[in-house]
Amino acid sequence: MSLLRRLTTALAVACCTRAAVAQTPPTLPQRPLLSAPAPGPQQRMQAGQGAQSAPPAVAEPGSELRVMLLTVGAGSAVWERFGHNAIWISDPRRGIDVAYNWGMFDFNQPRFLQRFLTGDTRYWMEGFDANALVEHYAREENRSVWAQELNLTPAQRLALLQYIEWNAREENKFYRYDYYLDNCSTRVRDALDRALGGAIRRATATRLTGTTYRSHTRRLTDGDPAVYTGIQLALGRPADRELTAWEESFLPVRLMRHLRGVRVTMPDGSSAPLVLQERQLYAATRAPEPERPTSHLLAYLLGGLALGATLAVLGRASAAGRRGADAGFGVVAGVWTLVAGLAGTAVLLAGTVTRHVFMGRNLNLGAFSPLVLIALVLVVPAVGSRLRATRARWAGRAERVAALLLALSVVGWLVALGVGQKSGEIFALALPAHTGLWWGLRRMSRA
Incomplete structure (x- = not known):
């Protein structure tokens, strides 16, 4: 809570x-x-003439x-x-x-x-x-x-x-x-x-x-990764218009x-x-607010690569029958698909059924979509079944969903680049993660 x-108050207040x-x-x-404004020349001249020369003016x-x-x-x-x-x-x-x-x-x-x-x-x-x-x-x-x-x-x-x-x-x-x-x-x-x-x-x-609503929000929420990421995910194309x-x-x-x-x-x-x-x-003793937003593209990319590599390695280990690999893949894939799916659902609802106009037309839905929850449902039997053939069959189904998610992410990223939605950090995180999910499931389905 x-x-x-x-996350809500970052924009709400x-x-x-x-x-x-x-x-x-x-x-x-x-x-x-x-300080009181200094009297002008006319005021000084009137003051020097003396109060007896004319009745006081009505203010x-x-x-x-x-x-x-x-x-x-x-x-x-x-x-x-x-x-x-x-x-x-x-x-x-x-x-x-x-x-x-x-x-x-x-x-x-x-x-x-x-x-x-x-x-x-x-x-x-x-x-x-x-x-x-x-x-x-x-x-x-x-x-x-x-x-x-x-x-x-x-x-x-x-x-x-x-x-x-x-x-x-x-x-x-x-x-x-x-x-x-x-x-x-x-x-x-x-x-x-x-x-x-x-x-x-x-x-x-x-x-x-030369600024946008997104650029100002980025620079003023920098330093709080959860709030920063949540808002960048929620903001759609309207937030990138020059102000x-x-x-x-x-x-x-x-x-x-x-x-x-x-x-x-x-x-x-x-x-x-x-x-x-x-x-x-x-004058506050705290550091002044930053004048420009700082790019965290590399940090998000490294995070996405680490997550994707973990999923790929665990999927390969699971396909090789190594002990604990199924459980490890299930935990990492489950957490990623749950978070990404719920976030995508929230973004979709915010942009379609609420009055948050700056959350509409959001191409981040290409990477964070409610469809990710389908992959979550399919991953559970893919790692939980005792029969190898059953695990491979469910992994194959999950692989096809993961391939669709990866394709949607690529399309969303390319369209965002074309129309000027500045969501590079969001796609830098999601693309490697979806790639690792797809690759790990692919190896498991062919075991």
């Missing part, structure tokens, strides 16, 4: 905050973490607000590796600092696992004391934290706050989470873009990044970087940077 939770954590930040005194609604993007780097847990972010709205006059985030979830909510497996995960947004939240991520989780003050007009700041307050209502705060298309970071991006009249989308929607900067902003750190290059039109018609100022509030 522990491994299943790790990318760049999110677990409710049990985020709802209990330490209470700390309010204090500003960004424009929203001018008292400051809007910041709060970005949190990767953490240790699976659900923390993709980062997190929030919209921080400060009202210094009232001493209010609230960070609104859209990444709330709870493992204990009813039917959480069922909802994830069917692609219907339920998340919500909520606001917390911003300074306490920063302190929690920095001191308790050792995660880097950045704040960017954004150059919104008073009217835009007020409109953003009103939208967030509407979104925070009980009837509006829940949404169906998608780990790439609709997550905590895309909700932050969309709220800011809405207030800015589409300025972020216009600046990022056509700029290609624009707008789409890449599903990752909080990438959204932060992209906003640095966005410019907005001011009320006087001039162009100005969206980011007024940026400050790193805390």
Whole structure:
């Protein structure tokens, strides 16, 4: 159950905050973490004219607000590796600092696992004391934290706050989470873009990044072989499309970087940077997230070769009548076909009967197919029967299934190469293993 939770949450909670954590930040005194913007020339001139020369101007609604993007780097847990972010709205006059985030979830909510497996995960947004939240991520989780003050007009700041307050209502705060298309970071991006009249989308929607959903997932799950392999197996062709900067902003750190290059039109018609100022509030002592994915093709190939060689050697030994070879082949072949068959069944169901769109059109089914379970059923009598002729007959049947599996793997690999599905590591593991299974059964059937 522990491994299943790790595999599911790797995608289910990318760049999110677990409710049990985020709802209990330490209470700390309010204090500003960004300096106030320096007064402009016009403000300094007006200040020097003296208060008696004219009555005080009425402040424009929203001018008292400051809007910041709060970005949190990767953490240790699976659900923390993709980062997190929030919209921080400060009202210094009232001493209010609230960070609104859209990444709330709870493992204990009813039917959480069922909802994830069917692609219907339920998340919500909520606001917390911003300074306490920063302190929690920095001191308790050792995660880097950045704040960017954004150059919104008073009217835009007020409109953003009103939208967030509407979104925070009980009837509006829940949404169906998608780990790439609709997550905590895309909700932050969309709220800011809405207030800015589409300025972020216009600046990022056509700029290609050279990255894909798969490449980002690979680099951020590296170091956890089970999670890494499970996700690479589950992702289909849709995960390999090149992303624009707008789409890449599903990752909080990438959204932060992209906003640095966005410019907005001011009320006087001039162009100005969206980011007024940026400050790193805390630098984690952990290693930074990798910029690019590391290829593990050789490791998967060596693993597949070792498994395939073991099956071939045990099959040959069984055919020669060596003691214990039948049992050894049965154990190794049984474990491989059981794991591969169950994984293939899960991949097939995920891509056909759930709402996980990025698991569809998956050519990994060529290597990991429910058909592998047929080989498992046939291997049992091939190694368990006491009669040599019976064992050979069942081994021959299993050999034909193994030959089909090998052929499907080769076809799947070639098609994946042709259409650009980056599943080389998966096929590097499966092809040698299926080859060894077929060769071992072939020798046993001819004994």
